[in-house]
Amino acid sequence: MGFRDMLNSVLGRSKVPEAKTDRLFAMSTAVITLEMNLNLKPSAVAGICFKSMDMSKYQNTKEEIEQLLRFSSKETGTEYEIQKDEYNFLWAILKDKDFEDLVTNIHMISQTLIEQNFGEQILCAVYRFESNGPVYWIYNFKQGNYYPFVPTGKSKRDNSMELRLKSLMEKELPIEKEVGKWYPLWGMPF
C-alpha cells in the first residue's frame, strides 16, 4: 500500500479507482490466436456492463451513448441493445460479425462514460467465444486486465479450461494474475 492510499484511508476519502481502457484493445490482436490456435470462434457478440443511476446527467449520457450506437450501427452495421439486469446494472449488448467493430464500440461506450465521469461505475466488458459451450473473456476496467470465464452450468465453471486459457494467452493478453479476482457473471445476458 502506497503513501497516497494510506493518506486516503486515514482521511476517509471516498475515492473509487478510475476505469482503465488502454489495454482493452489487446483483444483485437489476441482474437487471431484465439481463433487460429485455440479454435475459439468469436460469437460475434460482446457487451459492456455499467451501473445505472437515477440522475438527469446520467440520462443524458445514456442518450448520448444510444445516439453513438445508432450512428455506428448505420456505419458498420453493428446491432445493439440496451437492457437492465436484476442487479440494476445496464448492459449494452453489441452484435457484429466483424470483431474489430465490437472492440471499437465497446471502447467508444466506455470512453463516453469516462468523459462524463461515470467511468468509475463501469463493471466490465465481455466478449463471447464458442468452443463446446460459451467461453467468455471478461475485461475488468479497474484492474485493466482480462480473465477467462467458462460456465458449464447454472453455477459451475470449468476451471481447468480457464487456467489453460490463461497459460496459453498470457503472452498476448494482459491477464489478471490473482485468480481470486476472476469473478464469474452467472446468467450472462448473451
Added chain:
Amino acid sequence: MVEWKKDIGLEGRMILTMFLLAAVYLAFLVFLASMGAPQIFILLFIALFMGAQYYYSDKLVLMTMNARVVSESEEPKFHETITRLCVIAGLPKPKLAIVDSSVPNAFATGRGPKNAVVAVTTGLMRKLDQRELEAVLAHELSHVKNRDMAILTIASFISTLAFYIVRYSFYFGGFGGNRKNSNNGLVVVWIVSILVWIISFLLIRALSRYREFAADRGSAAITGNPVNLISALRKISGTMENVPTEDLRKVEGMNAFFIIPAAVSGSVMNLISTHPSMDKRIAALEKIQREIEL
C-alpha cells in the same frame, strides 16, 4: 459531467480530532513518565491485548454477534451484489455473513481489506430492496476501504491504557518511586487518567461519527446514487412510514374527518427526531446529491 467533490470540512474535522487525540495521549504519556510509572510494561501489556483483539477482530465479532459466514451457493444474490461493488471499488471480495435478527443492521469488521467480513441481519435483507441493500453494503465496504477498524483501534489504544489505570491502579498500589509521596501521586495519576479517558472517549466518538459520514460519502461514490442510501437509512430508522403510499384522493377524503392527518404516525417520528445523527447523515447525503446533480 458529474463532479465528485471532496468534503474538505469533514477531512479537516477528522484531522483536528486525530491531532487532539494524539496531543492528549502524548501529554498523558509524558505525565505518566514524570510520575515514574513503569509504562513500558503497561504499554506492552495493552499493546499485546489490543493487538490480539485487532488481529482476531473478524472472528471475535462474528462470534459475539452470532454471525454465520455464508457461501456463494447459499446466498448467490448477496454474493453477486457485493462482488460487483468490490469490482467497482477495486477491493478484494470480503467474507459475507448473516446474523439471524429482525433488527435491520449491517456491519463490517476485520483488520484490513484482505481479511474483511461484511455482515447483514436477516431483517435488513427483508426490509430493503436491491438498490438500498447495495447502498448499505457499499457503506460497509467503504469502512473496509478506509480501514476504520484499524484506525479506531489505534485511536483507542492509549484511551484503553487510561481506562486500565483508572480501574486497576489501586490494586497495584502506585507506581513505585518515593514511598512518602506515592499515595498522593496515585490519586493524581488516577484523576488525570479519568480525565484522559473521558476526553479521549469523546474524541473517539467524534472521530467515529466522522468516519460514518465518510463511509456514507464512500457509499455514494461507489453506487453513484446517494438517494439509495437515504432511503435505506429512512427505512432502517422507520421514518419511511411518513412517505405514504395511499392514493391522495383516497386519503384526502378520509383526512377531512381526522384532526391529525392519518398518514403521519407520530410516535416513530418523535423517537427519530431525538436522534440527530440520522437527520444529519441524510442531510449530508442530500448535499452530495445536489453536488453531483446541480
